[in-house]
Amino acid sequence: MNIGKDVVKEIKQNKVPHMNIPIRSTSNIVYDEKNLCYILGNREFSRSAGNIRHIKKMTQLVKVADFSKQLVKEGTRHVTKRELYYISESWGEKLKFDEQPESDEIVEDIEAMISEPREAINIIPNPKGSIYGDIAMRFKNPKGKMMTVNCLDTADGQQIGPRMTEAEFAKTSANIIIAIETTGMYNRLIEENAHEKFNALLINLGGQASRSTRRIIKRLNEELKLPVYIFCDADPFGLHIATVIISGSAKSAHVNKHLCTPRAQWIGVTATDIIEYKLRSDKLRDLDIKRIKELQVDPRYEKDKRLQQELKVWLKIGRKAEQQAILRYGFEFVVDKYLPAKLKELKAPGIR
Amino acid sequence: MNIGKDVVKEIKQNKVPHMNIPIRSTSNIVYDEKNLCYILGNREFSRSAGNIRHIKKMTQLVKVADFSKQLVKEGTRHVTKRELYYISESWGEKLKFDEQPESDEIVEDIEAMISEPREAINIIPNPKGSIYGDIAMRFKNPKGKMMTVNCLDTADGQQIGPRMTEAEFAKTSANIIIAIETTGMYNRLIEENAHEKFNALLINLGGQASRSTRRIIKRLNEELKLPVYIFCDADPFGLHIATVIISGSAKSAHVNKHLCTPRAQWIGVTATDIIEYKLRSDKLRDLDIKRIKELQVDPRYEKDKRLQQELKVWLKIGRKAEQQAILRYGFEFVVDKYLPAKLKELKAPGIR
Amino acid sequence: MVQDKKTAEFFATQQRDISVSEFFEKNKHLLGFDNPTKALLMVVKEAVDNSLDACEEARILPDIKIKIKTKDNEVYTISVEDNGPGIVKEQIPKIFGKLLYGSKFHKLSQSRGQQGLGISSSVLYSQLTTGHASRIYSRTGSSTKTHLIHMRLDTMKNEAEITKEEILSEGDRNSMKNSGTRFEADVIGRYRKSQGVDEYLEQTAVANPFAKIEYQSPDGTELNFSRAVNELPKEPKEMKPHPYGVELGILMRMLKNTKSRSISNFLQNEFSSVGSTSANEVVKISKIDEKKSPHDFDRDESEKLLKAMQKVKIQRPPLDCLSPIGKDALEKGLKKLYPNAEFIVSHIRPPEVYRGNPFIIETAIVYGGDLPKEDSIKIIRLANRVPLMFQAGAGAANEAITTTAWKRYGLQQSGNGIPSGPAVIIVHMCSTWVPFISESKEAVAPYPEIVKEMKLALQDCGRHLGMYLRKQQKAKQETRRLHIFEDYFPLFIEISKELAEIKDKIDVRPLIENVINKGLVEDKEIPGEKQSRSSSGED
């Protein structure tokens, strides 16, 4: 972080200090063919300490940067954005934030300036999700001591929190990762021994994946070369969950390349599955239809024939289903028939 | 469960079979001075197999009862209410449920008839929450094998799922339990080593406590005689979270006595704390005020002088705060000053 | 600036009479000639109303022919012909060429036209916009010949200006076949299908089911309404004013002009519903010398008399002055217009009185068939058998309909709005004096007495509609009852056995037969059965 140094340099040259901050609005978001996700373009805007609309924000920005620098140095503490907002009160009247969106914006400005997700400076998102399966994790406990835990030795999986997100992967026998949208289906797969049958790590997303979960999926994929399969509800929201894991969101374009897993694959439940398995379904809402039409022209998926085909089917049948609707065939069907067929189609390793 | 036997008995007597089901509407909810919570009264209504408005529901009820009886026998599977709804499709046109509220109602009818929570028949709520601290848990893994895990040996705590909820408590050094409303504050307390400082198990409620979490708190309290302290936001919703753990909710009057922990205590954040610690606060909404006024006349808390006093203060100041607002005094304040003062006031064991 | 003061004498030279024609010429929008679309309709409407009135008074079953032609979609030639009694030649210039001239104004009786404004204002509008004279053909019987009079209206004098007179020979193609009147005028207008002449004639046919109406529209299509009933309605009688509806100024004038010598005779002769008993009671209460001649009453005595008249209980006005459409005729007319309707009901209220004027409300509802299911219902408003085409939102019918709770009768309604569903509502008011909210007779003023009667009539129709719809509903359910029982009972026993882990064979057929035969299959809700559920759809 050269933010502070740049300021001091300008002062010493008797200049009014300024800061260049990458623009995060949609106009400056571009698709990166190399990383296969949206990233920020080159455009920046400049804040000047001589502009009274900027000086307070700039002061708060260097304060937040300084604060998180201390956190990183210390090494055991993490704060959420909400905590940061409250802690700012201890900085006095001039520096404290009046509304949380103000501190949130500055955190994002810093992320964009340093080109790293905020987790790197110990400002963490609220954790959500858990992991189950044979993998030993090495993590630093709150007192700084290194410990190891195997995610198969726990009752219902390991909670993905700040320490888990940063853990080292000590050892695993798994071949693949299955990320599951709902807690219900995650528990189902545990109880049906899917982790053994597919030699898999099961990750419970608990709805839209939190940044911690996306980060750990990316790390498992890159560091251990484990292919990732995403198993969601058969609706545009489920598909959205998958696409965010795969290519990130426009909102987080400034940190996408640290969070997304471009080679992850969407298992379904697909629109074709709704027909083929005669799943209990509901009508698509207008919002759903709008979302599908957006995805049809999204540059990230233009060339994905399977996805495009499914989007067409969706519009045609006009219906959506939950992943648990597969239970109409009883408990075992999902691991005995549905997933094997899907994983085979996607050429997952170790599946005949 | 004698439901099936009673039916067969009546048939053999050449009678049209009927079922008596405790009435769960507000008119039949009474306060139980012994268990210190709301329970159902004695009133029941009768369904007759000769009434065409009843016969389908009765048939579905015996089917659900029979289905969960098989789950319990088998011993490794649990279903959520949503899963039950989807699974009912495999029972054919006559028995399947058209809408989830229909199956939910029947599950609750059964709970009321057998006077046990549905967890007892392996129909589980979605798990939420986690535990951190020194306690060894003995649980049965999905393959039926008994395993042990210590909640201190995990990175971010043990997820509270179906297996954790039923686990045996093998060993603990803890003196007390602190249940925390927000994930943010839970992580804060881990990172500030509250579990060591107070010799405590930390339980993350993640908002309103799920039934699994309430159940495990009750078991820890009863089986290990650990006193429970609940640490929430300073608003009527936070207070509500505490009161549901302590005395259950009207909605679950039929199973309250299996879920609530009457001796658990509310730490705060209290209305007085908002003033005393000058916490950042928001205006109470109309709904909040209505809730406070209801609590003032609730028979469960009529005699709780501390609570009544706080309710008065609340109405007077007309404001609410989040528990993280205490961070205005920095990271350590909550474990160095705030909680010690509170626990001392509530006479927690081992606190000077 | 020096102000040049003008004196009262100067102003006196400036003041003069304004003729009623000049007034309405300048204010033609007040008569409904707001714009070309409405003007076209108004001319047709005034002529048709006059024709129907003339036929009905002469006890002739009306046979009305309407033709509208246009070459340029700007100037329209309108022709309305009836088979009525015709008009004697001398009267034609007055009836068609003078505003405020007619036979109905000074009478209290139910009729379409009332104020003697309508047809002459059409002549006025015609000459104002096209400069053409209007043509009136009249034949008073088969023994006379057809007279044709071309005329304009001299607005300054409020008099007809005859430009040409002809007597048509029997062979002339314009000669009338029998007695009757034909009115022809050219106006600048605009023709449109909805809310225009077509709809007006359709509704006129409903209101006058005894009339035959043939219509040729500007685009050449023909619309014919044959008679739904073959009898004229009972002729409404003329009535005298009712004591409860008279104002002091009017009473004073009546006292001055009466031929009665005693006050008791005055009351009995000049008012309706007053017999000798009530007349004497009025005199007694007024404390005026009963021998005093009505002509000698001063203002204060008149006021005493008026107050006394209002204190004494006097019978309602006579009812023979009103002629409603009638339940049978109304329903027949509607059946003709809506041949595919599923259900038609009408209701006629007993006569009521507002401000001394007797009136009767009739309503009807048409349901189902081809009517659109989603739209707001269609409303047909009628006053003395004349359709009201504009200002639907302002009148009494609108208030009565929107303040009625239609949901309970099976129609959709959001808030206090117009209900929606496949239905038409008809509201008819007939009275010796319909209180319109403007001269162009576009809506009935929402007096509470009138709105109340409309609501009562609508509620009665609504109840019948509701009963019909519920009956339809019930029949469907009934057939499903036994079916359900036979379907589920064996399954229930089967699963219960499995749950109880009992393997015995149990034959449930006898029990089923027994229950069905004894009629023990129930279909009712049990108190307490509705379990409270604060939320639903948990995971």
Place this chain on the structure above:
Amino acid sequence: MVQDKKTAEFFATQQRDISVSEFFEKNKHLLGFDNPTKALLMVVKEAVDNSLDACEEARILPDIKIKIKTKDNEVYTISVEDNGPGIVKEQIPKIFGKLLYGSKFHKLSQSRGQQGLGISSSVLYSQLTTGHASRIYSRTGSSTKTHLIHMRLDTMKNEAEITKEEILSEGDRNSMKNSGTRFEADVIGRYRKSQGVDEYLEQTAVANPFAKIEYQSPDGTELNFSRAVNELPKEPKEMKPHPYGVELGILMRMLKNTKSRSISNFLQNEFSSVGSTSANEVVKISKIDEKKSPHDFDRDESEKLLKAMQKVKIQRPPLDCLSPIGKDALEKGLKKLYPNAEFIVSHIRPPEVYRGNPFIIETAIVYGGDLPKEDSIKIIRLANRVPLMFQAGAGAANEAITTTAWKRYGLQQSGNGIPSGPAVIIVHMCSTWVPFISESKEAVAPYPEIVKEMKLALQDCGRHLGMYLRKQQKAKQETRRLHIFEDYFPLFIEISKELAEIKDKIDVRPLIENVINKGLVEDKEIPGEKQSRSSSGED
């Protein structure tokens, strides 16, 4: 049933004239006498309008006294007195005792009364409800004496019926001091404070800031409006019709009645804005022989002439026939009525034309002071200086106000509703012919040309209001600018040093002084600064 056919001859005996008084007696709601509350206001309004018209025409600064008394809250005695020129005795029965009589109807000029209906309908209503004669006092100059005439209206003849005549001696307490007219009538009415006489007079004072108005209300309170300006407005001139506003029927009548011998003279003499050039052009385009006498034009030639008149470009009507309140007088009048207002602005539009009638729109906005902050704004609608009290929702002003986007001018507005805030909006239309939507003159018809002018005027007032409100806002911000800079700059450098882990002492004071002295402190947004945020307040 045997139907007794009635013949045309029989009907001829039934038909007769209807007098205009009889017509309006029966239809008094059309003149605004709908109910006692409104009737009381109408009588005051008609008398005050007449008084103001009389004074203004006679170039006398008006001094009007209104008294309303009641003993029983039922019968009200209304007295309206002015210092105008008085009325010569012979004219009194016609002006007060004949409907449709007056000096304004046949002229095109801006005046309050137009149709000669108002004051005589008050006499009519008075006798109808109380039976009393009305009293008219008149003195035409200090050299003459006060005449007092008691009269009723004979509705059948539409004529005054004088019941008593007096000449008052100078000492009589009812004698007028100078020239003027006093009108007294008794009516059945109901008095209420809001939307009644009090509010009408308040608005009249705004519209006529040169008038002095003294008012004693039925409950005894006195309300006095002194003059805001001491000069009468310019006297509006009478105008001839404009060629663009004439209809064929009218043109034909004008051709017949003209004294001009040639068609070119006819056009120049009988119409406004037509000179010899345009007259000749019209004749040329019409292709009619220019020597033809106007009296010899037939219908088709008249039509050709009319079409030619509409093709030729003719100047606007003359503007001296209009007399707006004027920016200065209007603002002064408002300042008197709202002495604590924070801001008053008015705007007067250049004259415009609808259907050949010239008109001017004036608007004003009063802001702040004691006006309620949360309510809908108050709207004062004026037409030819007369307040319009009813049917606020129907008229042009309402349409203009609700379709204007007020938010940008600093007033609250939800959807297309009446804006809210501490403001009053005044909309005045003056014209030689105001198109009312009914005779009772309750609202101006929303013709597009009129609504457009109203909107333009309102938008101008709105812009000034908006500028004022923004200026107020800006001044506050300015003072905070430097303060912020001096506050934060040293802190910013301090923390930056800490972040850079640089311990050097840096004196930033010179840089601060430098920036401030060179005026380099900025206050502007940078493009791109608004970072997109789809959500906020994450945990």
